[in-house]
Amino acid sequence: MGQGTATVVESTGPGRRTGAGAVETVGVALLLGFAGYAALFVAPNEFTMGLIQRIFYFHVPSAWTGFVAFTITLVASIAYLRGRNPKWDWLAVSAAEIGVAFLSVVLITGPIWAKPVWGIWWTWDARLTSTFVLWVLYVSYALLRTLVDEPERRAVVSAVFGIFAAVDIPLVYFSIWLFRTQHPQPVMGAGGSLDPRMRNVLLLCWAALLGVMLLLLRQRYRLEALRYEVEELRMEAARRGDSA
Amino acid sequence: MALLRPTAILLGKELRSEFRTRELLTTTLVFVLTVLVLFSFTFDPTTAESRRFGPGLLWLALLFAGSLMLHPSFAREQANDTLAALRMAPIEPVSILASKILANLCFLLVAELFLLPVFAALYNLRLAPILGRLFLVLLLGTLALSTVGTVFSAISSQARMRELLLPLLLLPLLTPALIASTEATRGLLEDPPALSAPWTGLLAGFNIIFLTVTWLFGEYLLEE
Numbered sequence: 001m002g003q004g005t006a007t008v009v010e011s012t013g014p015g016r017r018t019g020a021g022a023v024e025t026v027g028v029a030l031l032l033g034f035a036g037y038a039a040l041f042v043a044p045n046e047f048t049m050g051l052i053q054r055i056f057y058f059h060v061p062s063a064w065t066g067f068v069a070f071t072i073t074l075v076a077s078i079a080y081l082r083g084r085n086p087k088w089d090w091l092a093v094s095a096a097e098i099g100v101a102f103l104s105v106v107l108i109t110g111p112i113w114a115k116p117v118w119g120i121w122w123t124w125d126a127r128l129t130s131t132f133v134l135w136v137l138y139v140s141y142a143l144l145r146t147l148v149d150e151p152e153r154r155a156v157v158s159a160v161f162g163i164f165a166a167v168d169i170p171l172v173y174f175s176i177w178l179f180r181t182q183h184p185q186p187v188m189g190a191g192g193s194l195d196p197r198m199r200n201v202l203l204l205c206w207a208a209l210l211g212v213m214l215l216l217l218r219q220r221y222r223l224e225a226l227r228y229e230v231e232e233l234r235m236e237a238a239r240r241g242d243s244a
Numbered sequence: 245m246a247l248l249r250p251t252a253i254l255l256g257k258e259l260r261s262e263f264r265t266r267e268l269l270t271t272t273l274v275f276v277l278t279v280l281v282l283f284s285f286t287f288d289p290t291t292a293e294s295r296r297f298g299p300g301l302l303w304l305a306l307l308f309a310g311s312l313m314l315h316p317s318f319a320r321e322q323a324n325d326t327l328a329a330l331r332m333a334p335i336e337p338v339s340i341l342a343s344k345i346l347a348n349l350c351f352l353l354v355a356e357l358f359l360l361p362v363f364a365a366l367y368n369l370r371l372a373p374i375l376g377r378l379f380l381v382l383l384l385g386t387l388a389l390s391t392v393g394t395v396f397s398a399i400s401s402q403a404r405m406r407e408l409l410l411p412l413l414l415l416p417l418l419t420p421a422l423i424a425s426t427e428a429t430r431g432l433l434e435d436p437p438a439l440s441a442p443w444t445g446l447l448a449g450f451n452i453i454f455l456t457v458t459w460l461f462g463e464y465l466l467e468e
Contacts, residue, residue: 081464136416143412147403157399160461161413164392167457168417171450175420178442179427 028211035201035208043201055113061206062105063131065213067169069099070138072217074166077159086228089155092162094220096141098213103135130176137165137172151231247342250335254343262351268316272309272355279305280359280366294367299429302363303422307389310352311411314393317344318401327466337463341394345458348390356382374432377439381432384447385425391454392417398465421450 039057046053072095080088110128111121122128141161148154194202262268283301287293321327330340360378364371371378396413400406424446431440 081461133416133419140412140416144399144403144409147405147409149404153402156464156467157402160395160465161399163461164395164417164454164457167453168420171420171446171453175423175446178446179423 024211025215028208028215031208031211035205038201038204043198044195046198049117052113052116055109057201057205058209059106059109059113060202061209062102062109064206065209066099066102066106068210069095069102069213069217070134070166070169073099073138073141073162077162077166080155080159081163086151086155087225089159090221090224090228091217092159093142093145094217094224096138096162097220098216100135100138100142101216102209102213103131103138106131107135126173126176126179130173133172133176134169137168141165151228247336247339250333251339251342251346254330254339255346258343258347259350262347268313268348268351269355272313272352273358275309275312276305276355276359277362279308280363284366289367291368294369295433296430298363298367298369299433300426301367302359303385303426303429306352306356306386307415307418307422308411309355310348310389310393311414312407313351314348314390314397314414315400315407315410317348317394317397319397319406322401331466337466338459340466341398341458341462345387345391345394348394349387352386352390353382356386369433374437377437378429378432380439381425381428381444381447384444384451385421385428387451388421388425388447388454389418391451391458392421395458395462395465398462402465421447424450 035057039054043054043057045051073092076088076092076095079085080092110131114123115121141158144161145154145158148157280301283297283305287297289297318327321330327340331337360371363369393410393414396410396417400410400413403409424443428440428443428447431438431443
């Protein structure tokens with residue numbers, strides 16, 4: 001963002017500061033570096049899979065972070081419909097797009113792991129398929145937003161779609177799980193057999209990725225706020241042009 | 245009930261306007277038939293294979309048909325801005341949605357009634373002994389399609405490229421319903437036929453959940 005545009009925004013709008021705060025950014029970068037170090041050097045080597053297993057420290061937390069993002073979309077969508085404050089809409093779209101980004105990481109790191117371990121890039125297994133369906137669902141959400149021009153209409157229809165999509169997530173997972181499963185079973189919680197050191201590194205990586213998500217969310221939210229402001233100004237200009 | 249009478253009146257209106265032209269019905273019929281015939285060319289199934297693939301083909305064809313044919317549900321209200329007139333009526337906005345969901349359910353079920361014998365003949369299936377249970381599965385699966393399809397046609401009618409948008413929104417969301425309907429139908433075609441409790445339950449749950457969400461949030465789509 002150039003200096004010139006920043007000063008124009010300074011005077012009026014909601015997106016006053018366009019750069020993320022330096023302290024938080026450095027903090028998250030350090031955390032991420034530390035998490036990466038821990039994933040590569042601190043966590044013990046997995047017995048059967050070897051080094052490739054370490055991708056798991058970013059694959060699994062990315063999925064969890066994506067779910068957190070979609071939950072934010074759901075909550076923000078409901079809040080928007082209840083109160084009609086455009087800020088909730090900005091939050092909903094920001095979280096949805098960031099969720100898609102994290103799910104893309106999941107869908108890319110998954111096959112990288114699967115090729116050496118399973119011998120195939122992709123299989124139509126329950127969790128893979130569900131995650132893929134979920135990714136398509138939120139890509140359609142983003143697409144829907146580009147196809148509705150009027151800001152308030154766009155906010156309303158995408159909020160309703162956002163709620164439908166979020167409600168669909170457990171159904172997608174349950175139905176495809178019922179259909180078939182060969183994915184490694186969940187490693188956390190009941191029945192998990194994860195080494196405590198592995199678990200700690202995993203949680204550390206998740207914390208780092210949540211930090212990345214929050215930074216991205218703030219950045220994307222400000223972008224949406226600026227877009228809204230530009231749209232408002234355009235309409236205002238058009239109104240003045242008409243009356244003149 | 246305050247919801248029942250307006251819904252019934254609006255349903256009458258939907259049915260009348262459809263049966264005057266029979267557009268939705270005929271296009272759905274021809275579309276599904278075409279797809280079923282094309283499928284049989286591309287896969288050339290044996291009898292045993294059609295037992296396995298048949299239900300999937302049927303439901304996929306119905307889903308594609310629904311994602312194309314449900315589009316006019318709201319779009320045709322726009323030509324004369326008749327939705328504004330409906331909104332002005334002193335009724336619960338949900339009854340507008342409810343009547344359209346029911347109407348689309350009727351159209352799709354009538355289309356399926358014509359399609360089933362053809363499907364059975366083309367894919368060499370005996371449907372007579374399982375007709376009752378099959379109807380239950382068809383009803384639940386079609387209700388899922390028409391509920392979400394009708395709501396999303398209200399969404400897509402407010403966007404650009406709407407004809408293309410509706411399938412994009414609808415198909416991924418209906419994945420659980422597609423799997424459940426297909427699996428339930430496949431269970432009925434097995435020997436001996438069995439109505440699968442988990443899949444039928446999942447279908448019923450899908451309907452209950454999305455009817456509730458529609459009831460809670462659907463009316464926001466109708467406002468000006």
